[in-house]
Amino acid sequence: MIYIGDNKTTGEIDSYSINTLNIPGIVLMENAARNFTGTIDTNLDNFLIVCGKGNNGGDGYAVARQLVSLNKRVSVFSCETSDMSRDCQINYDICRNLGIPMENDISALEELIISHDVVIDAVFGTGLDKPLAAPYDKIINNINQYGKYIISVDIPSGINGSTGETAGIAVKADRTVSFVTYKQGFLNYSAAEFLGKIKVVNIGLPEHVIKKFSNTVLMDKKYISSLLIPRLKYSHKGNFGHTLIIAGSPEFTGAAVISANAAVKTGSGLVTLAVFHECLNMLSSCSPEVMTADLSDKNRLLDLLKKVNSIAFGPGLGNNPRTLELLKFVLENSDAPMVIDADGINVLAEEPALLEKLKNRCILTPHLGEFSRISGLSIEEISKDRIKAAKDFSKKYSVILLLKGYNTIITNECDVYVNTTGNSSMANGGMGDTLTGITASLISQKYTIFASGKIGSFLHGYIGEKLSKRSFAITAEDIIRNIPFYQKKLFL
Numbered sequence: 001m002i003y004i005g006d007n008k009t010t011g012e013i014d015s016y017s018i019n020t021l022n023i024p025g026i027v028l029m030e031n032a033a034r035n036f037t038g039t040i041d042t043n044l045d046n047f048l049i050v051c052g053k054g055n056n057g058g059d060g061y062a063v064a065r066q067l068v069s070l071n072k073r074v075s076v077f078s079c080e081t082s083d084m085s086r087d088c089q090i091n092y093d094i095c096r097n098l099g100i101p102m103e104n105d106i107s108a109l110e111e112l113i114i115s116h117d118v119v120i121d122a123v124f125g126t127g128l129d130k131p132l133a134a135p136y137d138k139i140i141n142n143i144n145q146y147g148k149y150i151i152s153v154d155i156p157s158g159i160n161g162s163t164g165e166t167a168g169i170a171v172k173a174d175r176t177v178s179f180v181t182y183k184q185g186f187l188n189y190s191a192a193e194f195l196g197k198i199k200v201v202n203i204g205l206p207e208h209v210i211k212k213f214s215n216t217v218l219m220d221k222k223y224i225s226s227l228l229i230p231r232l233k234y235s236h237k238g239n240f241g242h243t244l245i246i247a248g249s250p251e252f253t254g255a256a257v258i259s260a261n262a263a264v265k266t267g268s269g270l271v272t273l274a275v276f277h278e279c280l281n282m283l284s285s286c287s288p289e290v291m292t293a294d295l296s297d298k299n300r301l302l303d304l305l306k307k308v309n310s311i312a313f314g315p316g317l318g319n320n321p322r323t324l325e326l327l328k329f330v331l332e333n334s335d336a337p338m339v340i341d342a343d344g345i346n347v348l349a350e351e352p353a354l355l356e357k358l359k360n361r362c363i364l365t366p367h368l369g370e371f372s373r374i375s376g377l378s379i380e381e382i383s384k385d386r387i388k389a390a391k392d393f394s395k396k397y398s399v400i401l402l403l404k405g406y407n408t409i410i411t412n413e414c415d416v417y418v419n420t421t422g423n424s425s426m427a428n429g430g431m432g433d434t435l436t437g438i439t440a441s442l443i444s445q446k447y448t449i450f451a452s453g454k455i456g457s458f459l460h461g462y463i464g465e466k467l468s469k470r471s472f473a474i475t476a477e478d479i480i481r482n483i484p485f486y487q488k489k490l491f492l
């Protein structure tokens with residue numbers, strides 16, 4: 001499992017390992033350097049390692065030695081040769097003793113970078129604490145301008161590991177090999193262009209140690225598979241629940257159809273789509289398994305509200321008083337767990353008092369704009385720290401919050417899960433409606449609301465990613481058609 005942490009987390013893990021576990025810092029550094037070196041393609045050669053004076057630089061010197069021991073050609077550029085951290089000094093001295101070519105004259109840097117095939121950036125890691133000034137601005141500019149292939153140690157130098165902001169300028173890495181945790185700042189969209197391909201490696205610490213300091217996790221296939229509930233041979237449709245989808249309006253019948261079809265394909269025993277009267281004759285593209293209901297028939301609706309196992313509310317309903325009234329009616333007459341999306345969220349933003357009624361029974365699935373409306377925070381405020389914004393909201397209202405976007409966040413007040421599946425081939429209308437249907441369907445099948453959000457977002461993005469290998473744009477219909485196949489794959 002990959003945990004997410006900020007600069008403070010690295011410091012805490014470091015000091016716990018050193019002071020409580022009695023692992024000397026130099027051992028941690030050695031493990032970091034060895035595991036970093038292990039990720040480097042064995043065909044690469046001719047490395048220039050650019051080292052700062054802190055422990056990130058120390059990692060760099062240790063990597064230099066590791067590479068030399070693999071018979072690679074290695075040179076080192078030292079940004080500073082005084083006032084180094086203790087472990088940095090030790091590894092610097094070893095490099096000198098081994099006779100590794102070392103340079104510290106900034107006027108030689110450009111030529112050095114040009115004459116090497118790979119630059120390893122070990123200037124700053126989690127200790128970057130101020131804007132960059134000379135000579136570091138020049139060093140980083142040179143790396144970016146002349147580096148043919150750049151691998152950053154822990155963090156691209158110049159990026160703040162906690163916030164993802166740059167210190168004015170930052171290394172644009174082709175690869176980043178990060179230690180122990182995936183840095184929280186990497187989730188900030190502004191950091192994306194600097195990171196390249198990210199890999200997280202351990203420094204010899206068991207998972208239970210890392211867990212002490214982070215409750216934020218990057219979901220992977222193995223984790224999602226561990227959440228799945230196997231279907232018993234003798235189960236029948238009653239075991240897989242009844243999902244009620246309340247969605248659609250004359251302009252947006254598609255949203256309703258998509259959610260309902262996704263719920264069917266995800267395996268809900270029964271699915272009923274409840275729409276306004278004027279939409280009923282527009283549902284020809286609904287999968288034949290979907291039952292329909294007329295929202296103006298209050299008795300039928302009441303009956304459904306009492307017996308269904310989950311309710312998806314919102315896609316395509318319209319942001320208007322009729323939707324708000326309907327939401328109030330649903331909340332007053334049902335205790336079923338709910339997925340609230342799209343216009344369901346928009347009307348909640350108009351009447352925040354209603355949020356009280358969602359306590360412990362609801363997952364909200366806003367995109368950034370919807371989240372801004374319902375939380376009262378600006379998009380800029382949210383973007384600065386999406387995890388914190390999502391967690392605070394979830395805590396305040398006791399709801400599960402699934403904040404959609406590149407690196408979707410799912411949180412239940414204290415634990416945070418980040419989903420990295422999905423890509424821009426899925427950036428088209430109907431994707432959110434699909435996720436809503438999938439999530440509600442999972443809840444009906446006895447998954448917890450939290451697990452449904454996690455599995456739903458992973459599965460949805462996973463299908464999109466797989467299909468995008470052979471298709472340029474992926475539609476909601478493409479996703480829905482492939483749900484059962486990839487759901488099965490997750491069980492393997």
Ligand SMILES: NC(=O)C1=CN([C@@H]2O[C@H](COP(=O)(O)OP(=O)(O)OC[C@H]3O[C@@H](n4cnc5c(N)ncnc54)[C@H](OP(=O)(O)O)[C@@H]3O)[C@@H](O)[C@H]2O)[C@H](O)CC1
Nearest residue numbers: 028029054055056124125126127128129130131132154179
């Ligand atoms: N548990 C782990 O994950 C381990 C990580 N390791 C590596 O250690 C670094 C963090 O090392 P640290 O020494 O804390 O910090 P840095 O090396 O990133 O940088 C600190 C030095 O940089 C100077 N600094 C900071 N900002 C600037 C700036 N803008 N301009 C110039 N100089 C700057 C700072 O100087 P000060 O004067 O501010 O003190 C420090 O000298 C982590 O990223 C990993 O790579 C361990 O190796 C193993 C355990």
Ligand SMILES: [K+]
Nearest residue numbers: 124153155157
């Ligand atoms: K670095």
